Amino acid sequence: MRRSIRGSLLGWYGALLTAVLAAFGGGLFWQAAAAVRAGVDAELDGRAQAIVAALEWDPREGWELDLRDDFLRGAGEGAHFGIWDAGGREVRRGGAGAPERPSGRTGVRERGEYREVERAGPEGTTVLVGRSIAPERARLATLRARVLGAGLGVLALALLVGGWIARRGLAPVEDLAAAAGRITERDLSTRLDVAGAPAELRGLASAFNAALERLAAAFARQARFTADASHELRTPVSIIRAQAESALRRDRTPEEYRRTLEACLRAAERMTGILEGLLRLARADAGDGALARAPVELAPLVEETTALLRADAAARGVGLRCTATPATVHGEAPLLSEVVTNLVSNAVRYNRPGGRVDVTLAPRNGEVELRVADTGVGIPADALPHVFERFFRVDPARSRERGGAGLGLAITRWIVEAHGGSLGVESREGEGSTFTVRLPASEGSRRHGVGPVPARA
Amino acid sequence: MRILVVEDEPDLSRALRQALEEEGFACDVATDGETAAFDLESWDYDAVCLDLMLPGCDGRTLLARLRERKPTPVLVLTARDALDDKVALLDAGADDYLTKPFELAELIARLRALIRRAANRPEPALAFGEVRVDTVARAVTRRGRPVALSPKEYAIVEYLARHRGELVTRTMIYGHVYDEREDTLSNVVDVYVSNIRRKLGRDFVRTRRGAGYIVDA
Numbered sequence: 125m126r127r128s129i130r131g132s133l134l135g136w137y138g139a140l141l142t143a144v145l146a147a148f149g150g151g152l153f154w155q156a157a158a159a160v161r162a163g164v165d166a167e168l169d170g171r172a173q174a175i176v177a178a179l180e181w182d183p184r185e186g187w188e189l190d191l192r193d194d195f196l197r198g199a200g201e202g203a204h205f206g207i208w209d210a211g212g213r214e215v216r217r218g219g220a221g222a223p224e225r226p227s228g229r230t231g232v233r234e235r236g237e238y239r240e241v242e243r244a245g246p247e248g249t250t251v252l253v254g255r256s257i258a259p260e261r262a263r264l265a266t267l268r269a270r271v272l273g274a275g276l277g278v279l280a281l282a283l284l285v286g287g288w289i290a291r292r293g294l295a296p297v298e299d300l301a302a303a304a305g306r307i308t309e310r311d312l313s314t315r316l317d318v319a320g321a322p323a324e325l326r327g328l329a330s331a332f333n334a335a336l337e338r339l340a341a342a343f344a345r346q347a348r349f350t351a352d353a354s355h356e357l358r359t360p361v362s363i364i365r366a367q368a369e370s371a372l373r374r375d376r377t378p379e380e381y382r383r384t385l386e387a388c389l390r391a392a393e394r395m396t397g398i399l400e401g402l403l404r405l406a407r408a409d410a411g412d413g414a415l416a417r418a419p420v421e422l423a424p425l426v427e428e429t430t431a432l433l434r435a436d437a438a439a440r441g442v443g444l445r446c447t448a449t450p451a452t453v454h455g456e457a458p459l460l461s462e463v464v465t466n467l468v469s470n471a472v473r474y475n476r477p478g479g480r481v482d483v484t485l486a487p488r489n490g491e492v493e494l495r496v497a498d499t500g501v502g503i504p505a506d507a508l509p510h511v512f513e514r515f516f517r518v519d520p521a522r523s524r525e526r527g528g529a530g531l532g533l534a535i536t537r538w539i540v541e542a543h544g545g546s547l548g549v550e551s552r553e554g555e556g557s558t559f560t561v562r563l564p565a566s567e568g569s570r571r572h573g574v575g576p577v578p579a580r581a
Numbered sequence: 582m583r584i585l586v587v588e589d590e591p592d593l594s595r596a597l598r599q600a601l602e603e604e605g606f607a608c609d610v611a612t613d614g615e616t617a618a619f620d621l622e623s624w625d626y627d628a629v630c631l632d633l634m635l636p637g638c639d640g641r642t643l644l645a646r647l648r649e650r651k652p653t654p655v656l657v658l659t660a661r662d663a664l665d666d667k668v669a670l671l672d673a674g675a676d677d678y679l680t681k682p683f684e685l686a687e688l689i690a691r692l693r694a695l696i697r698r699a700a701n702r703p704e705p706a707l708a709f710g711e712v713r714v715d716t717v718a719r720a721v722t723r724r725g726r727p728v729a730l731s732p733k734e735y736a737i738v739e740y741l742a743r744h745r746g747e748l749v750t751r752t753m754i755y756g757h758v759y760d761e762r763e764d765t766l767s768n769v770v771d772v773y774v775s776n777i778r779r780k781l782g783r784d785f786v787r788t789r790r791g792a793g794y795i796v797d798a
Contacts, residue, residue, distance in 0.1 A: 355661060358660040358682055359590060359593070359660055359681060361682040362681040362683060363593045364682075365682045365683070365685075366593055366596035366600070366682075367595075367596045369596070369686070370596040370597075370599045373600060373603060373685075384596075387592035387595070390592060
């Protein structure tokens with residue numbers, strides 16, 4: 125069942141009002157009934173006292189009662205009295221509905237439609253006075269009906285008014301919901317008016333706005349990523365198209381066809397690289413990147429990976445030095461090796477002939493720190509915050525000839541962060557860059573890995 | 582018609598140059614912004630095909646610099662197809678754009694259209710008495726019969742036809758019919774022109790002694 129705030133507000137309100145009205149109405153009725161009974165009792169008691177006072181014992185005549193004739197008439201229809209002597213014999217009895225004999229207990233009682241008072245008279249006599257209280261009962265019944273009717277009327281009116289108040293009170297919520305609905309179905313750029321919302325809803329509105337903000341940012345990131353990806357793929361596709369179309373315009377020599385096919389192959393290789401990077405990142409985004417973790421000895425991994433890049437470095441006239449202190453981390457070796465490859469090959473590619481790349485692995489403050497420092501072109505300060513973004517390249521055209529699609533550092537950052545580590549960069553344009561990877565050390569490396577071990581060039 | 586292709590992808594520029602030259606354009610290629618700026622300064626191209634992403638100098642900057650000096654029509658090649666980018670490009674002075682990947686045939690057709698419009702001659706075929714020059718089919722007819730012309734002869738005929746009624750100097754012909762790599766002797770144009778006269782009639786091209794040539798004065 126769906127709960128509505130207005131429904132439950134109204135329910136609680138109605139229940140409370142019913143209780144109040146019932147207590148009030150019940151109290152009123154009870155008071156009125158008590159007052160009526162007290163009046164009847166006082167009247168009966170007064171009459172009983174009058175009978176007691178008028179009752180006299182004459183040894184010759186027996187019991188004498190000196191009452192006015194209209195005594196009983198004054199009590200109205202259905203009034204009665206009875207007097208019995210100590211032996212229980214009837215002395216007098218009058219009026220309609222008087223009982224045969226006394227109950228034997230003094231006080232007030234109700235018998236059927238009658239209310240009766242029994243008192244002790246002189247010489248052990250018992251005096252009983254009573255009358256029908258049917259008119260009083262009828263009056264009380266009328267009163268009860270009126271109180272009940274009035275109560276129900278008040279309740280109905282109050283519920284109507286309460287419903288209206290609840291609707292009015294909740295109107296800003298509905299307005300807000302409608303505004304939120306309009307925003308989500310049209311565009312994510314508009315926001316709810318927080319200042320204009322009632323105080324109670326400001327928190328909700330600003331939370332909604334914050335969620336929209338994050339959503340819009342995520343959409344924008346996604347859109348930019350898609351745009352960047354298609355942008356990156358457009359150039360190789362246009363190479364393939366232009367080469368093929370140009371070759372097909374007329375008959376060519378085998379040598380010309382060979383050149384065309386080689387160009388197409390180069391473009392296809394470039395697309396493959398971009399697609400692999402994109403798939404990697406898409407998998408990382410999907411959270412499908414659960415790592416197959418195991419203890420990894422980083423020093424040999426760094427040394428072996430760096431060694432693979434030595435030939436490339438030598439070809440570019442870049443000196444590559446590696447200093448690795450034994451250290452163990454908990455992670456996935458192929459991914460960590462990719463981190464080293466990405467960072468070192470960047471450092472080699474964005475370098476100058478005669479430059480240097482220093483790779484240093486050492487424990488530091490309970491973490492394992494890998495530093496890759498180069499003496500290359502460096503990164504301008506305004507570009508530095510963006511280097512880990514996908515497809516970001518300091519000079520889009522220039523790095524193309526160096527063979528990057530701008531995904532390497534984004535992938536590197538993802539791997540490092542998936543290992544619970546951090547990746548940082550410092551750079552000075554024209555002097556070089558230093559990338560620093562910090563990974564949490566596993567137990568093994570904290571035990572052994574303190575103090576540097578002689579460096580290996 | 583001479584075209585500058587500004588494109589840093591060697592595989593792409595090679596294919597473009599081949600196709601354009603086979604279509605009878607003289608074609609220069611600049612692979613970076615500085616070279617492109619130098620070429621644009623040195624020659625009067627009939628059209629420029631400009632890739633926006635360039636090393637050394639942003640394509641937009643190049644476009645702005647060109648627009649300060651010359652009205653040369655520019656077709657921009659862009660990898661972005663967002664509307665804003667296209668609007669910004671056209672507003673920045675580009676005459677047309679193509680989104681990568683594009684069809685070579687479309688690129689060539691657009692370049693031809695740009696050149697026609699720039700010469701204030703939007704019609705694709707031009708008639709001079711009994712001679713008709715179809716710049717799309719790149720064919721010339723005389724009295725309804727096709728005339729066989731070498732590519733260079735056609736290029737000169739088309740250039741002269743586009744500048745009908747104007748004096749065209751030899752230097753202008755060199756600048757628009759040959760590309761940077763071609764070594765030209767000063768009398769080569771005269772040889773071509775006399776061939777053209779032989780094929781299209783004496784009266785088609787008139788010589789202004791010491792100045793140049795004129796068609797349909």
